[in-house]
Amino acid sequence: MSESIFEKYVLEKIPREDDGQLFVELYRIYIKDGKDGLSKHLKSVVAQLEG
């Protein structure tokens, strides 16, 4: 069972398209940059939204 199955699983079940887009974005960051990269990205997103 690979992550691609996981990706497919989530995208099939996720109710909103934009949630799905966010998932794909975050998961790809995780695959590419690992846990630290995703964590850094999320912090940056929250900080940007907080202003």
Add this chain to the structure above:
Amino acid sequence: MPYRITTVRVNGIRGMNKPEEVAFSEGITLFYGQNGSGKSSLLQAIEWGITGKISYMKGGDFTREDAVVNLFTKSKRGTVELILEDATKKISLQRTRRIARTSSGKQPLEMKIDGKTISSDETEVELEKILKISLEGFSQSKYLHQETLREVLQAKPEEKSQAIDKLLGTYEVRDFVKTLDIDRQIITSITSLQDTIETINREKVQFLLNLRQSLIETKTKLIQQGLNEEELTVAMTLQKLNHSISEINALQTKYNIQLQNFPTIQPNSKSIIEIYRVLQSQLNNLDRARLENINQLTQKISYLRANSSAYKEAKDKLQGINEVNTETINLKIEELKNELNRVTELIKTVRQKLAILPVKSNVYNSLKAKLNVGQTKLIDSQNEYGNTKQIQNTIQKLSEEITIIQNELNKLSGQQRLITIAIESLEQTKAQECPVCSHSIDYTTLVKDLKLKVSEDIQRKSKDLCELENQKKISVRELGDEKEKQEQLKRNLFQLKESLALAAEELSKLVPDFELQTLDDITQSWENEIKETSIKEAQLMQELSSLNILLQNFTQLLSSVNKLEKLLQQETSSQKVGAELSEAAEQIITSLEYNIGEYSDSTTIDAQRNNLSRLADIITFLRDEERSTETEKELPLVEKKIKVLEARISSLQILLAQLNTIKQLAVQYQKEAALTQLKRLEDEINSFYSKIEGHPHFKQLKIDVEKEEPLIFSFKAEGAQGDTYISTRFSTAQFNAAALSIFMSNSSQQAGELPIMIFDDPTQNMDTAHKEAFAKLASTLSPKFQVIIATEDEEVKTFLEKHCKKIMTYYLGEWTLEGPDIKLL
């Protein structure tokens, strides 16, 4: 036939810092050596060569240094080359990395197959196709890390479940979900934004409402106090302030006080408030200066009055004593000093005499006593023996008598010799008749008589004369001694007389008629003299002191008059003296008193104070009115800002919801995937478990989901009479066996075209029996699987070598800077 790893070449990766080439067995390849000898480094090199990553080297300290490339390698780069072979083909995989500042970052894989070299982003995809495996899943399905095993054996439920995920190949999803768990951070941000909105509302909107209400109330109050609406304007207030400024400027001129200038007035509340404050300050400064002036003038009047009065008094006194002139006092003082010196000297002399007198008197008396004793002794001697002349005569007489006795003795001695000769002659001759008278004699009788009578008589007489002679000689000697004694006494007496005369002379110098008075009388007389003279001395000193004081007072008074005169002349700016000077001082005092009267009038200042006081409420009203207008202007901007903040909150809430949706679905997937995987592996897990000699009663393993978010697995064993939690019933060796079973079952499922199982320290908590069981099981894996094992356990090595037909054992010696020493045994 699937692929096998046949050769691995490593250089500069992990603990390998020199080129190493290791050939692999088709069956089991065993790396045996002590802890830290480089066994795990070799296995990690294989993992890195295939996947480009090393598990457990993420985050934390691994972001601060490169843990992949060997620190001591000279080329500063690491390379791994793997040769994979099946029956017909050979694949060469190579990955190279330069040393970096962090352990992260992935280097491309170069693959050579069928004489072609593939080196692109698609190389790994191609390899996955050939080997029919997921490279991402390689680390979980083919490589049992010692860390994973340790987590299963020792960690808490969540970490244990995490390790199970790793064994099942579902760990990445768990890690992804955990990373998405930033709810607390988002909620903190939302709360912070909400606080900001609340603060803005409170500071602007609520402030404006309060201000408006306050304005209405103040206006009503001011109108009730008698003001009309025209007076509540900036123009009217400015007019009033300008009036106050004119009044204060006039007072400055009147009091001759220079204060700071007023700022330029602008028609707004800020400028009005500034001017108002300056006015208040100026008014206070002016009033303070006015009171200070009054105080200074009052002090000056007191000063002048005191000095003028003192001048008058001193002048009067001086007039009274001016006749006594200082020269007279000085002459008198000189006389008194001389007299005092004389008296002091007299006292000193008498005291000295008083000290010497007893000494001198004692010397005199002692000499006198000695003289008397000497004289008495001389008289006594003379009375007894006569004077020296008489003694000399007696000695002369006695000497003559001694001479006579000595003559007598000589005569007797002659007679004695004659008789002796006669006796000798008679005895020789034996004469019958006397030779002289021829008378017949009996010589025998005659000799006998001569011997008896004549000799005895002569001897007796001689003895008597000798005694007499001795007596005379003693007398002569005694008299000689006495004579000498008298002469010595006379000499002593002469000396004593001379000393006495000297002592008498010295004493008579102290007391001329000392023989007429006693020592006590003289002492008493002198002490009286000292007493009387001391009284006189004290009187003289007192008189002298009085005169000195008088002179000092006189000098001081004169100085004081001169000083006061000079001071008053300075104050009055005149050269007058005496009464005229006092009169001039009085005129100045009158003038100063007039000035005080002028300063004492505070009517204008009080009036201005009242004006300013009345203006205070109006100014506050004007300021609030202006602020209200400004705040109203700002309101749209504030509302806009609040909307922006609300939009941000909304976005964060959406993000929170989105992340939660993703997390929920991910956990759902994780749960389903884990359960599916466990179901799929169930038989194989139990098969492996029973082969490594599991629990004697609980033969079957049952892993289930016990809790979600995070996903916690229950790890149970099934027996004929029910289930039990493994952690409560199993030994760590049995737990170790269970973990190995899960790994091997998953690995066999994920074998693809690379059926390989890599074990790093797989028997870390096993006893001898379990170790042997594992060795037997490992031997059965071959030839279906290629098995690579790293261990430091000699028992495991022995059992593997005993049970495995195809095994290559490498011994890794002590690790040095040169890298591990790998030897094929």
